[in-house]
Amino acid sequence: MAQAAAPLERQSLLADVWSPRLSSWGLRASAVIYLTVLIVVPLFVIGVEGLRNGLDSFWTSVTRPAAISAVWLSVWTAGVMAIINTLMGTLTAYVLLQYRFPGKRLLDSLIDLPFAIPTLVTGVMLVLLYGPQTAIGGFFERELGVRVLFAPPGIVLALLFLGYPFVIRAVQPVLAQLDIHQQEAAHTLGASQWTTFRRIILPALLPAMISGGMLSFARALGEFGSIVIVAGNVPMRSQTGAVYIYGQVEGGNMGAASAVSLVMLAIALATTLGVDFLYRWRWQHART
Amino acid sequence: MRERNVNSWAGGLLLGVVLLYAAALLFAPIFALLSGAFRDGIEPVLNALTTPDALAALRLTATLAISAALINAILGLICAWVLVRHEFPGRRFFNALVDLPFVVSPVIVGYVMIVLFGRMGWLKDFPVQLAFSVEGMLLVTVFVSLPFVIREVQPTLAALTNEQEEAAYTLGASQWLTFRRIIFPTIRHALTYGVVLTLARALGEFGAIAVIGGGVQGATETATIYVFRSMHDRNPISAYSMAVLLGLIAVLILVMMNKLRPGHRKGH
Amino acid sequence: MSIELENVAKHYGAEAVLHDFSLEIPQGELFVLLGPSGSGKSTLLRLIAGLTPLDSGTIHLNGRDVTSLPPQKRRTGFVFQNYSLFQHMTVAQNIAFGLEIERVPRPQREARVRELLELIELADLGDRLPSQLSGGQQQRVAVARALAQNPDVLLLDEPFGALDVKIRGQLRQNLRAIQKQLNVTAILVTHDQDEAFELADRIGVIDSGHLLEVGTPDQLYRKPNHRFTATFLGSVNLLRGTCNGASLYIEDVQLPILNGMEYFSGQAVDVMTRPESVFLTRKREEQRGHVLGRGTVISMAFAGPMEKVVIRLEQGTELQVLMNLNRAHELGLHLGAEVWAGVRDYHLLPVG
Numbered sequence: 001m002a003q004a005a006a007p008l009e010r011q012s013l014l015a016d017v018w019s020p021r022l023s024s025w026g027l028r029a030s031a032v033i034y035l036t037v038l039i040v041v042p043l044f045v046i047g048v049e050g051l052r053n054g055l056d057s058f059w060t061s062v063t064r065p066a067a068i069s070a071v072w073l074s075v076w077t078a079g080v081m082a083i084i085n086t087l088m089g090t091l092t093a094y095v096l097l098q099y100r101f102p103g104k105r106l107l108d109s110l111i112d113l114p115f116a117i118p119t120l121v122t123g124v125m126l127v128l129l130y131g132p133q134t135a136i137g138g139f140f141e142r143e144l145g146v147r148v149l150f151a152p153p154g155i156v157l158a159l160l161f162l163g164y165p166f167v168i169r170a171v172q173p174v175l176a177q178l179d180i181h182q183q184e185a186a187h188t189l190g191a192s193q194w195t196t197f198r199r200i201i202l203p204a205l206l207p208a209m210i211s212g213g214m215l216s217f218a219r220a221l222g223e224f225g226s227i228v229i230v231a232g233n234v235p236m237r238s239q240t241g242a243v244y245i246y247g248q249v250e251g252g253n254m255g256a257a258s259a260v261s262l263v264m265l266a267i268a269l270a271t272t273l274g275v276d277f278l279y280r281w282r283w284q285h286a287r288t
Numbered sequence: 289m290r291e292r293n294v295n296s297w298a299g300g301l302l303l304g305v306v307l308l309y310a311a312a313l314l315f316a317p318i319f320a321l322l323s324g325a326f327r328d329g330i331e332p333v334l335n336a337l338t339t340p341d342a343l344a345a346l347r348l349t350a351t352l353a354i355s356a357a358l359i360n361a362i363l364g365l366i367c368a369w370v371l372v373r374h375e376f377p378g379r380r381f382f383n384a385l386v387d388l389p390f391v392v393s394p395v396i397v398g399y400v401m402i403v404l405f406g407r408m409g410w411l412k413d414f415p416v417q418l419a420f421s422v423e424g425m426l427l428v429t430v431f432v433s434l435p436f437v438i439r440e441v442q443p444t445l446a447a448l449t450n451e452q453e454e455a456a457y458t459l460g461a462s463q464w465l466t467f468r469r470i471i472f473p474t475i476r477h478a479l480t481y482g483v484v485l486t487l488a489r490a491l492g493e494f495g496a497i498a499v500i501g502g503g504v505q506g507a508t509e510t511a512t513i514y515v516f517r518s519m520h521d522r523n524p525i526s527a528y529s530m531a532v533l534l535g536l537i538a539v540l541i542l543v544m545m546n547k548l549r550p551g552h553r554k555g556h
Numbered sequence: 557m558s559i560e561l562e563n564v565a566k567h568y569g570a571e572a573v574l575h576d577f578s579l580e581i582p583q584g585e586l587f588v589l590l591g592p593s594g595s596g597k598s599t600l601l602r603l604i605a606g607l608t609p610l611d612s613g614t615i616h617l618n619g620r621d622v623t624s625l626p627p628q629k630r631r632t633g634f635v636f637q638n639y640s641l642f643q644h645m646t647v648a649q650n651i652a653f654g655l656e657i658e659r660v661p662r663p664q665r666e667a668r669v670r671e672l673l674e675l676i677e678l679a680d681l682g683d684r685l686p687s688q689l690s691g692g693q694q695q696r697v698a699v700a701r702a703l704a705q706n707p708d709v710l711l712l713d714e715p716f717g718a719l720d721v722k723i724r725g726q727l728r729q730n731l732r733a734i735q736k737q738l739n740v741t742a743i744l745v746t747h748d749q750d751e752a753f754e755l756a757d758r759i760g761v762i763d764s765g766h767l768l769e770v771g772t773p774d775q776l777y778r779k780p781n782h783r784f785t786a787t788f789l790g791s792v793n794l795l796r797g798t799c800n801g802a803s804l805y806i807e808d809v810q811l812p813i814l815n816g817m818e819y820f821s822g823q824a825v826d827v828m829t830r831p832e833s834v835f836l837t838r839k840r841e842e843q844r845g846h847v848l849g850r851g852t853v854i855s856m857a858f859a860g861p862m863e864k865v866v867i868r869l870e871q872g873t874e875l876q877v878l879m880n881l882n883r884a885h886e887l888g889l890h891l892g893a894e895v896w897a898g899v900r901d902y903h904l905l906p907v908g
Contacts, residue, residue, distance in 0.1 A: 019316065024374070031370035034363045038431050039385045042392075042400040045410070049403050088309050095306045099299065100291045107307075109546045110314055115485070116545065117538040118492030120512045124519070124531040125317035128324035161313055181640035184607050187627040187706065188634040189654035194298065199653075205642045222393025223510065224495035229519060242393040242495065249399050249499055258403070260397045268391040276384070 002264075043265075050262035053255055061259035066235045070244035071263055076241070077152060078220040081159035086213035089167025090205060094197070097175050111165050122161055123229030130154060150232030155240065158226040163216035170212030171205055178204060211275045218271040222264060321535060325528035336529035341506045345514040345530070348422070352510065353490035356429040358522055364437030365479065371438070372445045389434045397428050398499025405500075408550050419500055428496040433489040440482035444475045481548040488541045491534070557616070558583040559604070559709055564613035567597055573599050574765045577613065581758075584739040586732060590752040591762035592788070597745040598637075600762070601711050602742070605632045609694045618708045633702030633740075635712040639694045641686040647697050648673070648682035652704045672700040675734060682733035692723045699731065703738065710735070710742040716751065728754050749789050753777070778830075779903050786828050786905060793834065793875050795827040796907070804904075807871045811846050817904045826905040831878035833902070836865070836895045838887060845900040851875065853893045856884075867895060 028094055051058055061067065114122070130137040130148040140146045148154050178201060186196040225240040232238035240246075241264045248257035294300045325333055336342060371383050388396075404411050405418040418424035448471065456466040494512040501513060508516070511530055518527035559581040566574040574596045581587045589597045591669040602608040604615060606627035614623045623628045641650050648669050655665045674678045676699075688695055695715055702710060715731070716724045732755050735742050746752060752759050753773045759767045761776065761784065767783045780786045786794065797806040799820040804811045806827055808885040813820070837843050851867040854874070858864075865877040875897055889895070 002697045016482055027366055028370050028376065030363065031367040034367060035382050035385055038434060039388050041404075042397065042431075043388070045400045045403050046396065074758070088306070091302060092306045092310065095303055095419060097305055098291070100293050101303060101307075102308075107310055107314075109542065110310075112545055113314060113318075113538065113542055116488040116492075116542045118494065118512050118534050120492070120494045120515050121321070121531045121534050121538070122317070124515060125321040125535075127519075128528070129317050129320035134320075161317065164313060179638075179640055181636045181638065182642060184605075185634065185636060185701070186608065186642075186653070188630075188632055189701070190603055190628045190657040191653070192628060193296065195657065200642055218391040222391065222396065224393060224395050224498075225492070226499075228495075229516070242395045245393070245399060246395045246495075246499065249395070249402060254399075254403065257399050261393075261399055264393060265396060268393075269388075272387055272391055273384075 049258035074241035082217040090141040092170040119225030123226035159220040166216035167212035333529040350510040356490040368441035394495025398496040401500040433486040436485035437482035444478040560616040584721040588756035633707035639698040644818040676803040712744040721832040843898040
């Protein structure tokens with residue numbers, strides 16, 4: 001679906017040659033204003049507010065134990081989710097392409113559900129499924145002493161739901177384009193299904209897998225709607241970065257909110273830039 | 289076709305694992321929601337959904353979502369056009385910016401709004417009241433759903449070759465006519481798909497609105513805020529009912545997405 | 557026998573792709589399966605390799621019944637039409653892949669790879685990626701990869717199709733040389749009759765899933781048993797005639813029945829002559845073979861060292877003639893010229 005900053009391959013086309021200057025400039029201006037107002041300004045605001053009271057203040061806000069714990073919770077839960085999703089997403093895409101089975105069409109059409117469904121509804125669904133009063137949640141708490149909901153496991157579950165489509169949809173087109181004859185060649189050379197998957201298919205999928213995984217990570221990092229219902233939001237224990245920021249804003253501590261916002265944003269941006277970089281590097285590499 | 293039936297135990301195991309995971313992750317929550325909401329039958333649900341508060345919330349959500357979709361459709365189309373067809377310094381930069389709303393946490397968006405338009409904000413004397421108002425909610429909704437139209441239209445537009453347009457020009461068609469009759473029909477699919485995604489995102493927005501929304505029950509409360517508040521007020525049936533409705537709308541959107549996707553995948 | 561196919565059949569749904577195919581190929585033979593697109597030849601190759609399951613019949617390779625074995629266990633080497641090299645591996649890694657599967661220790665593996673690179677004359681390109689190679693080089697790597705494990709049988713699916721005409725000739729010779737040197741049984745599938753002639757020890761002609769006939773190139777060219785074979789293997793003249801006793805009548809022209817064709821007596825036949833076997837003269841006395849009759853030149857086409865001439869006989873039949881350019885000049889041929897046509901030898905085909 002949405003690609004992170006894909007490299008622009010097209011040069012300027014007819015528009016510059018044929019269009020009267022005025023309409024061309026008008027279009028360009030609209031686009032630039034739209035994007036500037038909506039995106040550049042917020043970025044600017046976050047940057048300025050975050051550092052407004054000087055680096056010391058920024059540092060203090062960012063190193064408060066609650067803040068560190070919150071950001072770290074966001075990062076590791078999103079990371080765990082990204083890893084699981086990369087694995088399961090690839091396998092799911094593979095299975096969807098390779099095998100016939102009952103319910104296949106249903107599954108394929110439901111994969112995008114997390115894209116379409118409000119995150120809040122996700123939270124409600126998970127409460128109804130894993131909450132302490134339910135069969136599953138109750139079981140986990142009584143027998144295994146593990147709290148699913150209102151605790152980090154619940155966060156990971158919510159993020160898993162959220163990130164489910166990313167890797168699948170990133171890998172599917174690559175998988176579909178694979179040359180089946182390469183796999184047949186591997187078979188005639190004695191390679192089993194598994195060896196063929198490992199040595200021939202997987203290397204071709206790796207770029208899509210990684211970029212899908214990283215994208216799901218970036219998306220999950222700032223997740224709020226489902227987390228706020230599912231997590232418990234206890235500072236230092238089950239409060240993610242986004243919820244922490246929310247708390248600070250509600251409490252009027254704009255300085256703290258801005259500092260942590262800056263950090264979260266930086267992490268998210270680094271991830272998407274990493275994807276873009278990887279995509280470009282891989283793409284060049286494959287061409288030579 | 290490549291498809292075949294499972295023919296080995298390893299394949300069967302793989303299939304089993306994948307399906308189990310999908311069932312636990314996708315199907316189980318849906319089932320849980322439905323059984324939780326309809327535990328006492330369909331009447332409580334219908335009653336909960338027809339209270340004035342609920343209806344007001346739905347109305348507001350619909351208004352915001354449709355308005356945002358329209359704005360993003362038009363301006364998104366323009367942006368996609370400019371980004372694909374025009375060369376100017378900073379184009380790369382702007383192109384990268386488009387992905388930002390996708391990865392920024394919605395609470396940060398709300399926070400920026402407060403910083404700009406709040407009581408002590410940079411632009412606190414801005415003519416239009418944007419904090420804790422419907423206009424502000426519209427603005428953030430537009431922001432979070434910004435990338436979809438642009439990102440869906442861009443590749444289709446980029447894949448369009450000159451020849452058809454040039455043919456039209458030699459036959460005397462003006463630029464606008466060419467756009468309307470030649471270019472637009474080609475990107476219409478991608479555009480529609482982008483609008484559907486925009487709608488889905490706009491309908492589901494919560495975090496930013498939680499920060500800067502009016503939050504006034506019955507007046508400036510969106511459907512998602514309604515659910516959140518109901519959970520807090522220990523009014524589960526209201527929460528679950530609205531959640532089911534929102535989920536149903538999401539499924540409808542999903543159906544539309546799937547109908548549009550195959551054509552969209554084939555591209556131009 | 558290196559390859560034995562018995563009553564092999566395959567259908568997709570209601571449509572039969574291969575009918576009751578039976579064939580035996582001895583060790584070391586380069587067998588070419590020749591037929592038009594869609595005739596089922598690629599399907600047959602894939603059946604032998606085990607890439608597609610067959611519906612009935614058996615396949616034996618070197619005496620082993622492989623009918624129910626997966627491709628991994630059949631010990632065949634397969635060269636695909638578009639080579640299907642592993643794009644993310646180097647040339648050496650591609651060739652070594654099968655050896656790795658067999659757990660051949662590294663020193664032996666590397667030695668074998670070197671050996672094969674020498675064989676295909678790409679000794680210095682072991683570290684290149686497929687995308688860095690020309691089409692002809694990729695094709696050779698595909699062949700080397702298929703040969704690495706010393707397969708019982710080498711299967712090639714239109715291996716030269718994607719290459720420039722100029723390179724094909726060279727590569728064909730290379731392939732044949734390698735095949736002979738290694739004495740590996742090979743089946744090559746193609747629709748190109750020139751290729752078949754150049755490479756084959758024997759050719760099998762296939763049409764619509766039926767194996768029509770098998771023979772050496774010479775046999776099939778000069779003395780085919782099927783009308784399809786005659787027309788597929790180059791230009792041909794087919795004249796309808798009847799056999800009566802010891803004579804053959806084409807319209808009112810009488811020809812003797814040549815040796816070995818007596819069994820056609822009493823039947824309608826197609827008399828087959830290749831264009832190069834038709835002899836044109838200006839005067840009847842100059843004819844040295846069996847005279848067919850008088851005709852006029854209705855078209856002439858320059859073809860390098862040859863001239864392609866079409867004449868219409870008095871009876872109305874058209875004959876294609878292929879003659880040496882010099883001879884065409886000697887005869888002073890031009891459109892509308894009157895000539896006498898005769899044949900030195902001809903072959904009889906059953907009608908229908």
